[in-house]
Amino acid sequence: MNPVIETILNHRSIRKFKDQPLSKEQIELIVKSAQAASTSSYIQAYSIIGVSDPAKKQALSEVAGNQAYVANNGHFFVFCADLHRHQKIGEYEGRNVMPSIESTEKFMVTLIDAALAAQNAAVAAESMGLGLCYIGGIRNNLEKVAEILKTPDHVIPLFGLAVGFPDTQTDQKPRLPLEHVYHENEYQQDEALYKKQIEEYDQLIQAYYIKRTSGKRDDTWSTQMCEMLEKQSRMYMKEFVQKKGLNLK
Amino acid sequence: MNPVIETILNHRSIRKFKDQPLSKEQIELIVKSAQAASTSSYIQAYSIIGVSDPAKKQALSEVAGNQAYVANNGHFFVFCADLHRHQKIGEYEGRNVMPSIESTEKFMVTLIDAALAAQNAAVAAESMGLGLCYIGGIRNNLEKVAEILKTPDHVIPLFGLAVGFPDTQTDQKPRLPLEHVYHENEYQQDEALYKKQIEEYDQLIQAYYIKRTSGKRDDTWSTQMCEMLEKQSRMYMKEFVQKKGLNLK
Known part of the structure; x- marks a missing residue:
């Protein structure tokens, strides 16, 4: 067991942070770590939006079901699937890139790219003694999130990552065998x-x-999963993603 | 800079491995590290298939455009989006989980879950001195991959991770600013x-x-991206994914 694997195996979600912002150096190291992840055919199809503006954090917290830790943390990162820059590059170079950009294949690539980057960011943050929690709740209303963060077409905010100095101890939930x-x-x-x-x-x-x-x-894991899946949350997603020009063909 | 961030920032893809298999302990530590990643609402919507059978590795290598390092490595992991177990749980418990499972929202969740797990696996492997390369090429023909790995409906093999003892030195490609x-x-x-x-x-x-x-x-990054995107690769993906029962509504 080495310090890297120790950090990884010691992960637990933190939902209460001290009132202390991350330093500029910490933010940069987290973003650089994200960027060091593998990327499909060098496509780099994601963006990270760092949110420090209290009004924007409050607005995102409301979207995510009023989770206090979305507003109160050391820094809030939003990881976005991003093929906007590739659409722009196609435009600048006069090349026909749109069928690819609109494909389910590239939609998958951009989600995977963004998630690989995010997990590097998460491991890097935890290695610095910071705590974190992924926030899927921003997907409750992506129309609103896109408005708050002014994201263009071909960009889908996927999840937040609330990072900060931990102000609580939490358990690890046992994983599947x-x-x-x-x-x-x-x-x-x-x-x-x-x-x-x-x-x-x-x-x-x-x-x-x-x-x-x-x-x-x-409850058991099975009943918990059934409760969650019977709810049919975020069924607007297909329409939203397609309206943004992705997952169309 | 700590050893974790050093490992992350030092990442480079390795495409040539020594003829030495990973030990059982290494494989277990890599999979446990994958499982320690965050998972959306505890859904754990992925599976990992470890491929050591030479015939299967050869067949996967052919799908991936005859890349030798898909067949020749210390171990080959295939990360799969997996909502099969949730479909089964719904069946066992007699609950109506299918609309959720078929939604684009849950398709996104399962891709993100699988990628977070994979990146933990990658960082863990590199921390042990192993090298690795993600293999998107298995998506060239997922019908064939599903046949080789006998994956059921609601499972999508997403990418491979070739891991092994490095037999080469490689550069790091500069990332976007x-x-x-x-x-x-x-x-x-x-x-x-x-x-x-x-x-x-x-x-x-x-x-x-x-x-x-x-x-x-x-070439520049822009021209490289345009070349790649103009090719319109894997345009069968939408149909395949929907045939497997995901990303439908």
């Missing part, structure tokens, strides 16, 4: 085993919740 | 500045290629 997530040479074909792994994990999670909440909460 | 990728409080609204940043970067990349190839190659 390694054997369930990791398959050897082919996807698990034995459905009985597959189901058994989920059942055992459900028992583990139920015991975890009972212990953590002194019995007030006793 | 930080000011171009990182915006403060809102997306860059000054198009003249935006364009100038790309032009300066183009000059930097041109000089880099001229130096690296003793003048044989002198």
Whole structure:
């Protein structure tokens, strides 16, 4: 075990930060770390918007369901899928890049690119003793987020990353069994085993919740997932993404 | 600068590996690191398939345009977007999860989840002195990849990660200027500045290629991007993903 893997395995989401902004040096090191990630065919199809303006942070916090830690943190990063610069380059160079930009393939590339960069940023931040929490809640209303951050077409704000000096200790939630997530040479074909792994994990999670909440909460991972998925949240997404000129063909 | 950030900033793709497989312990540590990444609402919507079978590696290498390092490495990981287990859970629990699973929102979630996990795996591997290269080329023919890896519906193999003991030294390719990728409080609204940043970067990349190839190659980043995007690769993707039951609504 080395310090890098220790940092990675020690990750937990932090949702309460001290009232202390990140330094310019910290922000730069986090962004440089993001940029060092691999990028598909050198495409670099993402942008990062650092939000320090309190009014904008407050507005984003409201979009994300009034989560206080979206407004109160050391710095708030928004990671965006970005093919705007490639659309512009096509325009500057007079080349026909639009069918590619509008493809599902490139939509996938830009999401993956942005997420690889974000996770480098996250690991870098945690290595400096900072805490963080990914904020998918900004996707509750991307029309509003695009207005707040003035993002152009072919840019989709994907998630926030609230970073700051931790003001709380949190638990790590147990992950799915390694054997369930990791398959050897082919996807698990034995459905009985597959189901058994989920059942055992459900028992583990139920015991975890009972212990953590002194019995007030006793759901399993499966019931938690079903609750979440039955809600059908953010069903406007397909239309929004296509209106922005991505995932069209 | 700490050892974690040093590892991250020192990243470069490695495409030639020694003939030495990763140990079981290395593979486990890499997968555990992947699993430690943040996951949207605890959804854990990805799977990792570790490929060691030489015939399967060879077949994947052919899909990826006969890249030798897809077949010859210490271990080959395939990261998959995976909502199959959530579809199954809905079935086991008798709950209506399908509209969510078929949504563009959850398609985005599963791609982001898989990529966050992958980047943790990548950083962990590099911290152990291993080299790696992401392989988007498996997306050349996902029908074939799904057949090789026997992935069910609601699973999309996204990219490979070839990992191994490095047998070569490589350069780092300069990234876009930080000011171009990182915006403060809102997306860059000054198009003249935006364009100038790309032009300066183009000059930097041109000089880099001229130096690296003793003048044989002198393209800019913009021309490289236009070449790539004009090709319209993998335009079957939308249909494939929808046939697998994702990104439908």
